[in-house]
Amino acid sequence: MKRPQNIIAESGLSLPAMVVYGVGIWLAKGLIPDRLWLQMGTFFLAVYLMVELSNGNALLRIRSRMVSCTFIALSCAASFLFTSLEGNLLQIGIIASLLFLFQTYQDPLAVGKTYYAFFFWGLCTTICTQMFLFVPLLWILMATQLRVLSVKIVIASLLGIATPYWMILAWGLFKGDASWIANHFTAPDSSAWATGMMTLTVGQIAILVLTLLLTLVSIVHLWQYGFEDKTRIRLIYGFFCIMTLASTLYIVVQPQSFNYLMRLVIIMASPVIAHFFTLTSHRFTNIFFFVTLAVVFSITVLNLWMPSLTF
Numbered sequence: 001m002k003r004p005q006n007i008i009a010e011s012g013l014s015l016p017a018m019v020v021y022g023v024g025i026w027l028a029k030g031l032i033p034d035r036l037w038l039q040m041g042t043f044f045l046a047v048y049l050m051v052e053l054s055n056g057n058a059l060l061r062i063r064s065r066m067v068s069c070t071f072i073a074l075s076c077a078a079s080f081l082f083t084s085l086e087g088n089l090l091q092i093g094i095i096a097s098l099l100f101l102f103q104t105y106q107d108p109l110a111v112g113k114t115y116y117a118f119f120f121w122g123l124c125t126t127i128c129t130q131m132f133l134f135v136p137l138l139w140i141l142m143a144t145q146l147r148v149l150s151v152k153i154v155i156a157s158l159l160g161i162a163t164p165y166w167m168i169l170a171w172g173l174f175k176g177d178a179s180w181i182a183n184h185f186t187a188p189d190s191s192a193w194a195t196g197m198m199t200l201t202v203g204q205i206a207i208l209v210l211t212l213l214l215t216l217v218s219i220v221h222l223w224q225y226g227f228e229d230k231t232r233i234r235l236i237y238g239f240f241c242i243m244t245l246a247s248t249l250y251i252v253v254q255p256q257s258f259n260y261l262m263r264l265v266i267i268m269a270s271p272v273i274a275h276f277f278t279l280t281s282h283r284f285t286n287i288f289f290f291v292t293l294a295v296v297f298s299i300t301v302l303n304l305w306m307p308s309l310t311f
Contacts, residue, residue, distance in 0.1 A: 118160030218276035
C-alpha cells in the first residue's frame with residue numbers, strides 16, 4: 001500500500017519542488033541584498049552532484065530523487081552555512097571525491113580513480129585541515145566496504161592528496177611567498193575546543209541532533225531490511241553510516257570547525273535517511289515522515305530568523 005510518504009518519495013515533482021523551496025530559503029537568507037549568487041550557484045552544483053551520486057550508484061532500488069531532496073532539506077535547515085563560499089566548495093569537493101571513490105569498488109587496478117578521489121579530498125583539506133583526520137578512515141572503509149585497498153591504491157591516494165599542495169607550493173614559489181602551507185598547518189589554540197563549544201548556537205545543535213537521530217533510525221532499518229539491496233549497495237550504505245557517525249564524533253572533538261564538518265555530516269547522512277523514507281511503507285513511518293518535515297521546517301525557521309540564539 002502506497003502512503004503519502006511513498007507518493008512524495010517516488011514523485012518526479014519532488015526534486016523540482018525542493019529546488020523551488022531551496023531558492024525560497026536562499027531568498028529569505030538574503031540572496032539579493034547580500035549578493036549570494038555565487039554561493040547559491042555552488043550549492044545547486046552540489047545538489048546536481050548528489051543527483052549523480054544517487055543515480056550513478058543506484059542508491060535507491062526504485063526511481064526516486066529522495067537523496068538530493070533530503071540533501072536540500074537538511075542543507076536549508078542549516079542555512080547558516082549558506083554564506084561561506086569556501087564551505088560550498090568543500091561540499092562540492094567531498095561529493096566529487098565520493099563519485100570517483102565508489103567507482104573503485106572491487107577494482108584493485110583503479111589507481112587513476114583513486115588518485116582523482118583523493119585529489120578532490122586533498123583540495124578539501126586545503127579548505128579545512130580537519131579533513132585529513134578522515135584519510136585513515138577512508139583507507140579502512142576502502143578495505144572493508146569497497147574491498148579495493150592495496151599498496152598501489154594507498155600510494156595513489158597519497159599522491160592525490162599531495163597534488164594540491166604541490167600546486168600551491170609551486171605557485172607560492174613562483175610568487176616568491178611559500179608561507180601559506182606553513183600557516184595552513186599551524187597548531188590550533190589550546191582553548192579552541194572550549195571556545196568552539198561555547199559559540200555553538202541552538203540552531204546548530206538542533207540540526208546536528210536531528211540528523212544524527214534520523215541516521216540512527218535509518219541504520220536500524222538498514223540492519224533489518226538491508227538484505228533486500230544488492231551487496232554493493234549495502235556496503236556503500238555501510239560506508240555512509242560509518243562516515244556519518246565518525247564526522248559527528250569529529251564535530252564533538254573539533255567544534256570550532258562545526259560549519260565545515262556539518263557539511264560532511266549532511267552529505268553522508270542524506271542517502272541513509274532517504275533510503276529509510278523511500279523504502280518504508282508503514283503507518284508509523286508515514287506519520288514519522290511528516291513529523292520530520294515539520295521539525296526540519298521549524299529548525300529552518302529558527303536558523304533563518306534567530307541564527308545567533310544560544311543556550
